[in-house]
Amino acid sequence: MAMNRLDLNLLHVFETIYREGSLTRAARALHLTQPAVSHSLARLRAHFDDPLFIRQGNEMVATPLARRFADTMRPGLTQIQSAVNQFHSFDPVSQHKVFALGLRDILESTFLPHLMQSLDQYPEIEVVSQRIPRRDMETHLAAGKLDFAVDVLLPVSSQTSHELLRRDTLVVVAGPKFDGIENGLSLETYLAARHVLVSSRTEGPGIEDFELSRLGVHRRIALRCQHYYAACRVAEATDLLVTMPETYARMIIQQTSLRVLPLPTNMPPLNVHLYWHTPYEKEPALKWFRELLHQVAAH
Amino acid sequence: MAMNRLDLNLLHVFETIYREGSLTRAARALHLTQPAVSHSLARLRAHFDDPLFIRQGNEMVATPLARRFADTMRPGLTQIQSAVNQFHSFDPVSQHKVFALGLRDILESTFLPHLMQSLDQYPEIEVVSQRIPRRDMETHLAAGKLDFAVDVLLPVSSQTSHELLRRDTLVVVAGPKFDGIENGLSLETYLAARHVLVSSRTEGPGIEDFELSRLGVHRRIALRCQHYYAACRVAEATDLLVTMPETYARMIIQQTSLRVLPLPTNMPPLNVHLYWHTPYEKEPALKWFRELLHQVAAH
DNA sequence: GTAAACGATTAGAATAATTCAGTCGCGTAA
DNA sequence: TTACGCGACTGAATTATTCTAATCGTTTAC
Known part of the structure; x- marks a missing residue:
C-alpha cells in the first residue's frame, strides 16, 4: 500500500515466529509453506534493518531488537485482535x-x-x-x-x-386443605375463597384485582405479603389461594402438596x-x- | 492470508474513511484512487456484515457499529504504529x-x-x-x-x-601575575611555580602528579580545592598555576585575563x-x- | 432540468504473495 | 570423517490480490 509503511499483517507472522522459535513450525501454525514465512521474515528484516531472528542450531533466536519490539507491540496487537473479534465473531468457548x-x-x-x-x-x-x-x-x-x-x-x-x-399467565395455587375443586375451580368458588395478595407495596390492589373489578366482582383478601414463595407456604398449610405467574408457580410447587389450577376467568398474559x-x-x-x-x- | 482473519492493513483504511467522512477524500489522503478505497471498504463490510458507513448526501456517516469499533481499536492501532516507528525510524522533528x-x-x-x-x-x-x-x-x-x-x-x-x-589533554592555566613565559613554559619554571590542586578528595595526589613522579620530579602545591572554576579564579588573582583539561580551560578563560599553556611534558590524553x-x-x-x-x- | 460531485461496480493491468525446486549450512549418528 | 536429516535461504514460476481506468447510479447545487 503506502511506501515505507509496514504491512501490519506481517506482525502476525512476526509474533508466530517469535512464539514458535522456528520458521517451519510458524509456517505450520499459519497454514503456509516455510518459504512463504521466510519471505515474510525477509520483508520484516528489510524494514527494520535487523536480522530479527538468528539461527542457532535448529532454533531461531530473537535478536535484542526483536525481543524489545515484541514486548512493545504485543499489547497493541492483542487489543486490536480483541476489538476485531468483538465486532466480527464471538466464540463463547474460548473468549472471556x-x-x-x-x-x-x-x-x-x-x-x-x-x-x-x-x-x-x-x-x-x-x-x-x-x-x-x-x-x-x-x-x-x-x-x-x-x-x-x-x-x-x-x-x-x-x-x-x-x-x-x-x-406467562396467571394461575391459582391451592393447598391440600382447599376443597371443592374436583370439577375444576369455578369463578364462584374462587370469589368465595380467601386469598393471599402478593405485592411489594403495603396497600392497593394486585394486578388480578384490576381485571376482576372490570368484571364487577372482587375477591376476599385474607393476607397480604411480599413474596410468592411465602404465599405458597401459607397456601400449603391453609385453605387460602394464591394467584401468581404460572412459570414460578410450577417451580415452587415441585415436591409439595400444592396444586396449580387455571384461573376461572380470562386474564391478559404476563x-x-x-x-x-x-x-x-x-x-x-x-x-x-x-x-x-x-x-x-x-x- | 488466513481465511476469516481480517487484513490488518484495512484498519488504516477504515480509520482514514472515519476521519475524512468521504471515500474520495480518504483516497486522496492514502494516495490511492477512490475505487481502491471502495474495494477495501467492501472487504471490511463483508467481514463485519455491516455497512459501516452510510451515504447521507455527500457524507459517509458511520454506523453505530463502526463508531463503537473505531473507539475500541484506536488505542491499539496507535500503540502498534508507535512501536513500529520506534524500531524503524525516528523523526526528531515530530516525535517526542x-x-x-x-x-x-x-x-x-x-x-x-x-x-x-x-x-x-x-x-x-x-x-x-x-x-x-x-x-x-x-x-x-x-x-x-x-x-x-x-x-x-x-x-x-x-x-x-x-x-x-x-x-582532551591537560593544559596549564596561568593568570597575568605569572611571569617568565614569553618563550613558553619550561618544565623548570612549571616545577618552580606554586600550584592549585583540584580534587574532590581531601588528600592524595592529582592525576598529573602521578605522571610527574614517574619522571622523578614533583611540583609545589600551594592550594587544594574542589572545583576548576574556583581554581581558575585564584590563578587569575595570583601567580598560582592550575593544571586541568583543555576543553574546560578554554571555556572558563573566555573574557578573563587567564592564559592556556601547553603542559611542558607529555601526559596521557584525557x-x-x-x-x-x-x-x-x-x-x-x-x-x-x-x-x-x-x-x-x-x- | 442540467452540471457537478460522489460512491459503487466492472474489467483488465499491475503488483504482491505464495509455492515449487534447489542449494547451503548445521547437527548428529555411524 | 562421512553420510544423512533437518531447516533456512534464494530464485523462478504460479497464483492471488490490489489497484486503476472507465462507466454507471445517486445526490446535491444552481
Whole structure:
C-alpha cells in the first residue's frame, strides 16, 4: 500500500515466529509453506534493518531488537485482535466475556437456574444479574452498563429494541386443605375463597384485582405479603389461594402438596420481554447471548 | 492470508474513511484512487456484515457499529504504529522523546550548552542529565534508565559499547601575575611555580602528579580545592598555576585575563567516551542521538 | 432540468504473495 | 570423517490480490 509503511499483517507472522522459535513450525501454525514465512521474515528484516531472528542450531533466536519490539507491540496487537473479534465473531468457548443482565424479582428465580446450567459448557462466560430501576433501564442499556434487561412489556424509545422472551399467565395455587375443586375451580368458588395478595407495596390492589373489578366482582383478601414463595407456604398449610405467574408457580410447587389450577376467568398474559440497545444489536457476543436466552426461556 | 482473519492493513483504511467522512477524500489522503478505497471498504463490510458507513448526501456517516469499533481499536492501532516507528525510524522533528544522559562534573558544563543549542531545532526532544555512580552505569544502561553515559575510558563488559567522543589533554592555566613565559613554559619554571590542586578528595595526589613522579620530579602545591572554576579564579588573582583539561580551560578563560599553556611534558590524553547498552544500539532514536552527540563533541 | 460531485461496480493491468525446486549450512549418528 | 536429516535461504514460476481506468447510479447545487 503506502511506501515505507509496514504491512501490519506481517506482525502476525512476526509474533508466530517469535512464539514458535522456528520458521517451519510458524509456517505450520499459519497454514503456509516455510518459504512463504521466510519471505515474510525477509520483508520484516528489510524494514527494520535487523536480522530479527538468528539461527542457532535448529532454533531461531530473537535478536535484542526483536525481543524489545515484541514486548512493545504485543499489547497493541492483542487489543486490536480483541476489538476485531468483538465486532466480527464471538466464540463463547474460548473468549472471556461478562454479560450484565437486568432481572427483577422472581425473574431471577425463573431464569438464572436454567441459564447457569446452559453456561456450564462455557467456563469463560460470566453473568452479572442486576436489579435496575425501570426508569434507568434505557440509559443503562445505551451506556453499556447493562447488556440486556428482562421485564414485562414496557413503553420504550426507538433506541431500545425488544422481543418476546416467554409467555406467562396467571394461575391459582391451592393447598391440600382447599376443597371443592374436583370439577375444576369455578369463578364462584374462587370469589368465595380467601386469598393471599402478593405485592411489594403495603396497600392497593394486585394486578388480578384490576381485571376482576372490570368484571364487577372482587375477591376476599385474607393476607397480604411480599413474596410468592411465602404465599405458597401459607397456601400449603391453609385453605387460602394464591394467584401468581404460572412459570414460578410450577417451580415452587415441585415436591409439595400444592396444586396449580387455571384461573376461572380470562386474564391478559404476563409476557416477559428481552430489551437491548438497538445500535449494539449486531455485536456478535450480544447476538449469541440473545440466542442463548431464547433457548433458556423455551424450557 | 488466513481465511476469516481480517487484513490488518484495512484498519488504516477504515480509520482514514472515519476521519475524512468521504471515500474520495480518504483516497486522496492514502494516495490511492477512490475505487481502491471502495474495494477495501467492501472487504471490511463483508467481514463485519455491516455497512459501516452510510451515504447521507455527500457524507459517509458511520454506523453505530463502526463508531463503537473505531473507539475500541484506536488505542491499539496507535500503540502498534508507535512501536513500529520506534524500531524503524525516528523523526526528531515530530516525535517526542526524552533522552537520559549520564554526565559527570565538568562534562555537564562542556557538553550541555552546545547540546541544547543543537536541540533548538527539535522542540519535541527533551534531555535529562543525571549523575550516576560509576559502578551503576552499566545496569542503568541495560535497564533503560540511562540511554547514554559520557565518561573517561572505563572498563566495561561486552554488553556495553563505547566509542571515543572527544579527545582532551591537560593544559596549564596561568593568570597575568605569572611571569617568565614569553618563550613558553619550561618544565623548570612549571616545577618552580606554586600550584592549585583540584580534587574532590581531601588528600592524595592529582592525576598529573602521578605522571610527574614517574619522571622523578614533583611540583609545589600551594592550594587544594574542589572545583576548576574556583581554581581558575585564584590563578587569575595570583601567580598560582592550575593544571586541568583543555576543553574546560578554554571555556572558563573566555573574557578573563587567564592564559592556556601547553603542559611542558607529555601526559596521557584525557579522552571522553560515549557508553550505551549494546543490544539497544540499533534503535533509531538512539542512533540519531548518538550522531548528534558526535556533532556536538566536534565543536 | 442540467452540471457537478460522489460512491459503487466492472474489467483488465499491475503488483504482491505464495509455492515449487534447489542449494547451503548445521547437527548428529555411524 | 562421512553420510544423512533437518531447516533456512534464494530464485523462478504460479497464483492471488490490489489497484486503476472507465462507466454507471445517486445526490446535491444552481
